Amino acid sequence: MKSLDQIAAELQGYDPQALAATSVQAFLERLVAPVTGTEQVPVAAALGRVLAQDIVSPFSVPPHDNSAMDGYAFDGEQLATGTPLRLAVVGTALAGRAWQGRVGPGECVKIMTGAIMPAGLDTVVPQEFTRSVDGSAIEVPAGLLRAGDNRRLAGEDLMAGRPALLQGERLGPAACGLLASLGLPTVPVLRRVRVAYFSTGDEILSVGEPPREGAVYDSNRYTVAGLLARLGCELVDLGVVRDQPELLEQAFRSAAGQADAIITSGGVSVGEADFTKAMMKQLGDVAFWKIAMRPGRPMAVGRIAEAAPGRAPAVLFGLPGNPVAVMVTFLAFVRPALLRMMGCRDTAPPPLLRARSQEAMRKKPGRTEYQRGIVSAAPDGGLQVRTTGNQGSGVLSSMVQANGLIVLHHAQANVAPGDEVDVMMFDGAI
Template sequence: MKHSPNNPLLLSSSLHVDEARAAIRNLVRELLQEGGSTQDSNFIETVTLDQALNRILAQDLLSPIDVPAADNSAMDGYAFDGTCLNTNNSEITLSIAGTALAGKPYEGSISQAQCLKIMTGALMPKGCDTVIPQEFTSSSNNQSITFTRSQLKAGENRRLRGEDLQKDQPAIVAGRVLRPSDLGLAASLGIASLQVHRKLKVAILSSGDELRSLNQALDPGSIYDSNRYSLIGLLNRLNVEIIDCGIVRDDPNSLKEAFINAAAKADVLISSGGVSVGEADFTKQILQELGDVGFWKIAMRPGRPMAFGILKPIPDQSNPRKTLFFGLPGNPVAVMVTFYQFVRSALLQLGGATQTEPPLTQAISETAIRKKPGRTEFQRAILGRAADGKPTVRLTGSQGAGILRSMSQANCFVILGHDQGNIAAGDWVDIALFEGLL
């Protein structure tokens, strides 16, 4: 692995967020190139459409038909032969020969002096290539229509066969995280099942003697473990198979055993806590024994300490592949921020997705924000809209890494770049929406 723990850059300096993100992408790419990943043909499965939401498409979906399958009307109106527009008369009158409905085509043909009443989606009758919207016509007896020649051109308001999608053309490209609209598109092509990458198996655990499960009473100095539940929610957004390894004590032997057991079952292991430099933080020590890991300080707030790397296969274990590892901070907000910034994209990449980075937009800050250059900050905020319709954003209040309520109240991050300084009220700032991500 190129990004080894012996690399002094990764061990001693604080990486920029973009540098850390790039290093993770490179390592995941190396892992995929080694084989045995979800992109291998052995890790592709077929699922029905009702089970395909949020799965990652493994092969291009080729259309078995032209869409539309035949020329049809783009709107309700009257279909006719467009050559009748080649006249010097300002008004044109056509007699109505019949009606064409969606699913009930008109079987006959019509002359140049005739038209057909036609509904949206109905097949264009023989001899017709143009549709005039109903509201552009006048009729006094329902037997003819009159309209002004200058209102349209020959061929207008007609959808051509194969105009949207031609037979054997990719309808959905491999690597797509399938959305509801994609399932509808596949169904419209008569396709009942899709080939997708199998779900990643992701193990999670929390480390710390102070942590308690939800069914335990709190004694002095202890806290309930919230990180695993945040991670479960985040991972469910990605439709992966979750392996909950529970809480592990601050003990090197317990931690090592937990890592070995998790790596035997999972493609990815995510731990929270134990990645700082405290006396009871053993993650780095265990990782150096079991794998090849860059132990990082990242120039960001919150989420400065984070470990990332590979756990090597353990002899005589059932999983012969390497396991991707993320050691996230212990603070609840920092866990979610680092997942959002680093883990989410890596899981999508490892799972076969081509679009892995979350989209950004901008909004106007309602208040001033203090910011020191030299680190990237992720402020929890609420996106709104001003009276003039412009998007505005305001912080949720205190931005401490342990204040989980700031995440619960927020609907977006305000992302302040590495070199940015203080933000004045009225400045435009980058934001990333939570919906669909967190």
């Protein structure tokens, strides 16, 4: 396991006092590793879990050529004449059973969607495109079809003996349906990542406590809990920890003793009169960064070990105290790192979309800014975006109003109305 100093030495231009957002992401890729340990879970409970091994299809899907339409099945070679085709209907093929008859030239079988294609037949004409002739035959218009139309081939979805899903796949609704289509009652997944989290500060009130002058209610634990739950992590809520060395030490040791990762909010800013940073240094290998970003400049990362046999050190993410900064740093840095810890193959941040700005935005080159934005459809069918207004890092209501973050990159300068900007959408993340 590399130390933080060793990781830093691998990064060109690493400067903890002015760290670019891209350097943070590169550092965290080297810091975290996937958890070990697997379990079998029912497919019905597998949503959001990460596959521990490849899933090989035990049979082909579909297992037979079948019809993609309600219509009439026939031998497509008969279309070669280029003239209307008259076919006698000699039977009906239903879904769920094979039709046992034989079909000769000039004949067809009425067929239902999903029914097995009778032997020798390869084309289906949809029922609505045919004309009935004397109640016992149909006519297929010329130029309507090509041989093989409206037939699903055996194995065109999944082929027997080949991987249907790969290790590291985070299972979504479609993947769960695919697993069920293979008749699998359970699936092997990596265990959940356990994340302990707490807020720090004497000024923080827990929900239910009476208000007092100079104090604020703790929102960060609830937003962090929601973000972690969306990821499918196992949550360990350690509450609010006061600025007292013995309480902070107890919280960090408890977190490191039972979790894979620790998330704190508050206590990492320059000049704060509390003991959080000192305790992080005392108990672990921790770096304190000033990231060239807004909001969310101060951040701590590292590892904290608890003296438990066989337990790996817990990865620490010390986030700022302001509510918006907590959410932005989580989305930009912590979420991809946790996905890597979960064993996901795809740990990249969400893809950025392009939208035209509806307003001017001031921006200094030399830092990445994440502004809360409201993305909507423009009259021409493209995307447009406007800010939520006040971009203060304590304005949590702006995160409720926004449906994405406007990402103004490190070297980017002012934005004029009509300029295209990148946006990171929230859907599925918060």
